Amino acid sequence: xxxxxxxxKYLFRKEGQNVTLSCEQNLNHDAMYWYRQDPGQGLRLIYxxxxxxxxxxxxxxxxxxVSREKKESFPLTVTSAQKNPTAFYLCAxxxxxxxxxxxxxxxxxxxxVT
Amino acid sequence: AxxxxxxxxxxxxxxxxxxxxxxxxxxxxxxxxxxxxxxPPSRQMxxxxxxxxxxxxNATENRFSVNFQKAAKSFSLKxxxxxxGDAAMYFCAYRGYNNNxxxxxxxxxxxVKP
Numbered sequence: 053x054x055x056x057x058x059x060x061k062y063l064f065r066k067e068g069q070n071v072t073l074s075c076e077q078n079l080n081h082d083a084m085y086w087y088r089q090d091p092g093q094g095l096r097l098i099y100x101x102x103x104x105x106x107x108x109x110x111x112x113x114x115x116x117x118v119s120r121e122k123k124e125s126f127p128l129t130v131t132s133a134q135k136n137p138t139a140f141y142l143c144a145x146x147x148x149x150x151x152x153x154x155x156x157x158x159x160x161x162x163x164x165v166t
Numbered sequence: 167a168x169x170x171x172x173x174x175x176x177x178x179x180x181x182x183x184x185x186x187x188x189x190x191x192x193x194x195x196x197x198x199x200x201x202x203x204x205x206p207p208s209r210q211m212x213x214x215x216x217x218x219x220x221x222x223x224n225a226t227e228n229r230f231s232v233n234f235q236k237a238a239k240s241f242s243l244k245x246x247x248x249x250x251g252d253a254a255m256y257f258c259a260y261r262g263y264n265n266n267x268x269x270x271x272x273x274x275x276x277x278v279k280p
Binding site: 097110 | 170172175199201203208209210211213216218257259261266267268270271272273
């Protein structure tokens with residue numbers, strides 16, 4: 053089955069620790085994205101990558117880092133510098149199909165930092 | 167920057183009835199895409215419907231249709247014959263033709279009453 057996988061579904065960490073969230077896609081999409089979702093708010097863009105070995109900051113990149121060494125993978129590291137890391141994190145990938153833009157999401161990872 | 171506004175934090179509808187969710191957006195671009203995503207309790211983001219701004223005809227997907235008013239920058243979602251499974255958070259999203267990311271509204275929580 054083609055799709056986007058994120059693991060784990062739930063993640064718990066102590067304050068001060070870095071943590072890496074996994075995102076893998078087998079859709080052969082070039083672009084990948086990381087969003088953060090907080091209660092009562094829509095999704096906010098953290099980082100995105102249009103091609104391998106290239107990525108750009110989104111609106112709320114501070115305290116986060118990413119890498120894009122393979123087309124299929126776009127891991128997100130939440131560093132200890134992120135002031136309020138507890139949130140729901142969604143990974144997405146996108147493609148153009150003719151004149152249509154499509155973006156698909158993974159199932160998400162709920163991160164709790166205490 | 168483009169903004170997306172969903173003015174209804176919560177809506178409810180009786181099963182089998184029709185409900186309309188509102189969305190407005192702000193942009194200076196002429197070419198763009200608009201989306202409605204559904205997020206059920208599983209938190210998986212599911213694409214409901216998509217509208218290309220250059221198309222005058224309103225998009226329709228089975229029981230879901232949109233009322234796209236380009237001049238008014240309005241993009242409402244109509245759900246006909248509401249079903250219990252329609253209960254979810256609904257997010258309106260905007261993507262500029264040459265942009266690299268989507269902008270999301272804060273969401274509308276839809277409750278379906280049996």
